[in-house]
Amino acid sequence: MATKQIAGKIVSVSEEGYLTDPSQWTREVAQAIAVEEGITLTDAHWKVIDFLKKDFAATGTLASMRRINKTGGIPTKDLYELFPDGPLKKAARIAGLPKPTSCV
Amino acid sequence: MANEKIKKVSIICSKGSLEGIYPALIMANGARMEGIEANLFFTFFGLDAITKKKVKKIKVATVGNPAMGIPTIIGAIPGMSAMATWMMKKQMDKLDIPPIDEFIEMISAAGGKLYACKASVDMFGLEKDDFMDEVKKILTVGEFYALAAGGQIIFT
Numbered sequence: 712m713a714t715k716q717i718a719g720k721i722v723s724v725s726e727e728g729y730l731t732d733p734s735q736w737t738r739e740v741a742q743a744i745a746v747e748e749g750i751t752l753t754d755a756h757w758k759v760i761d762f763l764k765k766d767f768a769a770t771g772t773l774a775s776m777r778r779i780n781k782t783g784g785i786p787t788k789d790l791y792e793l794f795p796d797g798p799l800k801k802a803a804r805i806a807g808l809p810k811p812t813s814c815v
Numbered sequence: 816m817a818n819e820k821i822k823k824v825s826i827i828c829s830k831g832s833l834e835g836i837y838p839a840l841i842m843a844n845g846a847r848m849e850g851i852e853a854n855l856f857f858t859f860f861g862l863d864a865i866t867k868k869k870v871k872k873i874k875v876a877t878v879g880n881p882a883m884g885i886p887t888i889i890g891a892i893p894g895m896s897a898m899a900t901w902m903m904k905k906q907m908d909k910l911d912i913p914p915i916d917e918f919i920e921m922i923s924a925a926g927g928k929l930y931a932c933k934a935s936v937d938m939f940g941l942e943k944d945d946f947m948d949e950v951k952k953i954l955t956v957g958e959f960y961a962l963a964a965g966g967q968i969i970f971t
Contacts, residue, residue, distance in 0.1 A: 775911040776925075777921065778911060786924065788925075791924070799848055800848070811848075813910070815841060815912050
């Protein structure tokens with residue numbers, strides 16, 4: 712498993728750059744990953760990240776786009792605007808969660 | 816070429832059964848989730864997927880579908896198709912795969928573009944108003960090819 716330095720911390724990451732140890736996630740790490748993705752985090756981004764983390768803690772799986780919409784109350788259109796070119800993948804990576812495995 | 820990322824897909828949906836429509840929708844939505852531009856072109860019975868009066872009534876084909884694993888004569892019994900459809904929908908809901916009308920809205924919100932085929936629209940005597948609002952335009956085949964230029968075309 713690879714490690715990398717991000718936001719002044721050494722973190723474990725998968726080949727594709729997803730954190731493999733959720734306990735290493737901090738808001739600063741999230742900021743730094745977002746910068747790598749070309750995203751400046753705003754309150755709207757944090758709403759998505761916080762929902763994903765809370766939902767993951769409760770269900771043990773990464774929420775689908777539909778769940779973020781229906782349960783998280785965040786419109787699909789907004790998700791694509793906040794995290795362009797791969798909303799779920801980018802949001803999951805910034806939230807320190809695993810890469811999406813579902814087709815929807 | 817091998818490592819080049821796909822940038823655009825144009826998917827043709829030509830079938831009106833549940834199992835005929837979903838693959839096109841899943842592929843279009845999946846493309847958008849990967850940041851790939853996606854066009855969906857509905858033709859022939861595929862139009863049912865975007866026709867307001869039909870979209871909630873789409874069923875699994877239990878006749879002429881060897882993969883169902885039941886004899887054709889059993890598949891033809893009234894209610895069989897409804898039952899197979901109910902079972903499949905229940906399973907899909909578990910996987911968070913939305914019903915067709917909601918899926919169409921989701922793909923549109925995701926920036927996927929939906930079109931109806933002119934020849935089929937004329938053949939079935941339909942008009943733009945018969946389709947869900949998410950349908951952008953009725954296109955001729957020529958216009959579809961122009962739109963698909965520079966990307967991949969997938970026929971389902």
